[in-house]
Amino acid sequence: MERKLNKEGFTADFRVTDGRLHTLDTDRDKSYGPNEVTIVDFYRFEGESNPDDMSILYALETTDGVRGTISSAYGTYGDTDALDFLKQVEDLGKNLDKKHR
Numbered sequence: 001m002e003r004k005l006n007k008e009g010f011t012a013d014f015r016v017t018d019g020r021l022h023t024l025d026t027d028r029d030k031s032y033g034p035n036e037v038t039i040v041d042f043y044r045f046e047g048e049s050n051p052d053d054m055s056i057l058y059a060l061e062t063t064d065g066v067r068g069t070i071s072s073a074y075g076t077y078g079d080t081d082a083l084d085f086l087k088q089v090e091d092l093g094k095n096l097d098k099k100h101r
Helices: 002-007 080-091
Strands: 012-017 020-023 037-046 054-062 067-073
Touching (some): 002 054, 012 080, 037 080
Antiparallel strands (some): 012 020, 037 054
């Protein structure tokens, strides 16, 4: 899935720190608030041994055109910072803009 997204220009890797989305690429050390991000698509994956071990890969685009991905686990190993940030993006109505397809 990541290979497909890379071909579509989703090449940046993101992380959430202090309520902002950051690029992991040192060339583009930028950060974005929830109002500067659109969730373009997402993909759910269940754990092989335990279906409760679910993770989601999000394809994101920022207002200045940076496209990339962030993954977030649910359950015991969940990244609450990332989940909270992505929930804020969804609450702003900035989700599922599937123009890339």
